[in-house]
Amino acid sequence: QSVLTQPPSVSGAPGQRVTISCTGSSSNIGAGYDVHWYQQLPGTAPKLLIYGNSNRPSGVPDRFSGSKSGTSASLAITGLQAEDEADYYCQSYDSSLDVVFGGGTKLTVL
Amino acid sequence: EVQLVESGGGLVKPGGSLRLSCAASGFTFSSYSMNWVRQAPGKGLEWVSSISSSSSYIYYADSVKGRFTISRDNAKNSLYLQMNSLRAEDTAVYYCARDGYSSIPPSLDYWGQGTLVTVSS
Numbered sequence: 651q652s653v654l655t656q657p658p659s660v661s662g663a664p665g666q667r668v669t670i671s672c673t674g675s676s677s678n679i680g681a682g683y684d685v686h687w688y689q690q691l692p693g694t695a696p697k698l699l700i701y702g703n704s705n706r707p708s709g710v711p712d713r714f715s716g717s718k719s720g721t722s723a724s725l726a727i728t729g730l731q732a733e734d735e736a737d738y739y740c741q742s743y744d745s746s747l748d749v750v751f752g753g754g755t756k757l758t759v760l
Numbered sequence: 761e762v763q764l765v766e767s768g769g770g771l772v773k774p775g776g777s778l779r780l781s782c783a784a785s786g787f788t789f790s791s792y793s794m795n796w797v798r799q800a801p802g803k804g805l806e807w808v809s810s811i812s813s814s815s816s817y818i819y820y821a822d823s824v825k826g827r828f829t830i831s832r833d834n835a836k837n838s839l840y841l842q843m844n845s846l847r848a849e850d851t852a853v854y855y856c857a858r859d860g861y862s863s864i865p866p867s868l869d870y871w872g873q874g875t876l877v878t879v880s881s
Contacts, residue, residue, distance in 0.1 A: 652804070683864060683865065684863055684864065684865065684867075686863075686865065686867045686868075688805070688868070690805075695855055695871040695872065695873055695874055696797075696805065696855070696868070696871055697871070698860070698867060698868055698869045701860075701861055701863065701867035701869070702861065702863060702867065707860075707869060737804075739804065739805050741805075741807075741865055741868075742865055743864050743865040747821075747822070748807065748819055748821065748865075749795075749807035749810070749819075749821075749865045749866065750807070750865075751804060751805040751806065751807065752804070753804050754804040754805070
């Protein structure tokens with residue numbers, strides 16, 4: 651059971667917008683620590699998607715965006731595409747546990 | 761091109777030891793903190809350990825503290841993970857990853873392909 655809670659799965663049709671939540675507490679996200687997001691395509695290593703809550707590394711499409719408020723963070727994907735089907739993980743820091751990842755969310759493109 | 765290539769994984773018996781290596785290229789290795797992250801079969805990501813650029817700061821997950829040792833050789837552009845007293849629950853793909861933005865938590869901008877460690881009798 652991770653200290654960062656993500657929905658196990660989300661789905662959406664091509665072209666739609668989906669959001670993935672990452673809920674923490676006052677010892678991690680609520681304490682002001684940054685949240686990063688990773689995308690893991692089947693059979694591959696994770697890829698950094700969003701860092702510092704809302705920043706995109708070079709090469710990441712602007713269809714992906716991140717936000718943070720209070721003890722939660724969210725990843726939004728607009729204009730959903732078939733190649734977005736993957737597992738998504740949030741990551742932050744917990745004052746008791748050090749670096750922590752969310753349990754992961756499987757995105758299915760219908 | 762940034763490349764991270766892990767090696768050293770394999771099958772080991774419970775209680776045994778293994779040393780993982782990660783060869784880095786395409787960037788100034790000595791300028792970046794590095795990390796090990798693992799993923800058990802069919803499960804999520806778990807941070808294992810971090811080491812700062814000059815090895816001054818080292819951190820471990822509670823699950824491996826006292827059993828695993830992270831180290832690096834900046835002259836050889838290499839990262840290591842010495843794993844002792846291995847348990848079945850250590851079975852996972854182990855990734856090395858670079859902290860690209862020196863943030864808290866580390867933002868892992870480049871990952872290796874991973875090396876599989878299987879602990880079984």
